[in-house]
Amino acid sequence: MKIYVMRHGEVESNVKNQINGRNEDGLNNNGIIQAQNKREEVNSLNIDLIICSPLKRTKETCEYANNKNIPVIYEERLMERDSKSMVYEFVENIDNDIWYDINKEIVYKDSEGFKSVIDRVYEFLNEIKEKYTDKNILLITHGDVCKAIYKYFNKDIEMPIYNFEQKNCEIIKYEC
Numbered sequence: 354m355k356i357y358v359m360r361h362g363e364v365e366s367n368v369k370n371q372i373n374g375r376n377e378d379g380l381n382n383n384g385i386i387q388a389q390n391k392r393e394e395v396n397s398l399n400i401d402l403i404i405c406s407p408l409k410r411t412k413e414t415c416e417y418a419n420n421k422n423i424p425v426i427y428e429e430r431l432m433e434r435d436s437k438s439m440v441y442e443f444v445e446n447i448d449n450d451i452w453y454d455i456n457k458e459i460v461y462k463d464s465e466g467f468k469s470v471i472d473r474v475y476e477f478l479n480e481i482k483e484k485y486t487d488k489n490i491l492l493i494t495h496g497d498v499c500k501a502i503y504k505y506f507n508k509d510i511e512m513p514i515y516n517f518e519q520k521n522c523e524i525i526k527y528e529c
Contacts, residue, residue, distance in 0.1 A: 354482065354529040355489045357398055359418070360499050361410040362387040363521040370444045373495065374436030374464075377409045380417075384410070387522035388417035394524060396421055401488040404481070406431040411493045414522065423491070430477040433495035435465040449515040453500070467497070467514075474501035482529050491524075502527070 362384030366373050380388065395418050405415045407427040415425060439447075439461050447461070457466035481490060492502070499519040504510065506527045510517075519525060 354486055355398075356478075356481070356502075356527045356529060357400065357489070357491045357524050358499055358502050358519070358527065359391070359395075359414070359491060359493045359524045360496060360519045360521055361406075361408075361414040361493065362417070364410050366441060367521060371441045372436050372439050372444060372447070373410075373433055374440040375408060375433055376440055379409050380413045384414070384521065385417060388414045391418040391522050391524065392420050395419060395423075395491065398491065398524075399489050400491045402426065402485065403491045403493060404428050404431065405493040406433070406495060406498070408432055408495070411495065415493050418493075418522075428477065430473045431492060431494040431498055434467070434470050434497045436461075437463040437465075439464045449513065453513065453515045455514075467501070470497055471501045471504065474498055475505055478502065478505050486529075499525075 362380045364378045364384055365381050400423050403423050403425045405411050405425055405427055451460050453467045455468050458469050460466045500514050500517055503517050504514055
């Protein structure tokens with residue numbers, strides 16, 4: 354089984370270096386181009402199934418990148434962190450040691466903690482590894498979920514997880 358992970362295309366809050374969270378902002382023009390430019394790569398991966406976050410920016414990325422009509426399932430556990438009152442906060446105002454603390458369910462007043470993100474993403478990955486053992490799957494998701502997936506497949510990493518960054522529309526392959 355191969356799991357490919359693609360982060361959504363660029364949105365304006367990425368350009369402004371703001372926290373996205375669970376807003377319904379769509380791709381900007383550059384994000385549309387990024388997703389369209391991934392068609393050939395997605396076609397070459399022999400994907401059996403796409404599992405996508407149901408937020409607008411990931412759905413749009415999927416629509417632009419999936420020109421072979423690969424079946425798509427929408428999965429809430431792939432949604433970005435529920436950052437509530439921190440949506441559109443500037444990233445430089447966040448203390449990464451708090452934001453990515455793997456022991457906290459809630460951070461910064463009411464935002465979903467990274468522990469919660471890890472818990473739901475790990476549960477999801479364990480489930481798809483059992484359910485789709487002979488399939489190649491593309492996950493289309495968000496920055497913090499990409500970090501949790503990276504941590505899942507690289508449990509022994511020494512660096513702080515906030516040092517890992519998956520670029521917009523970058524695809525990373527993991528083997529199970």
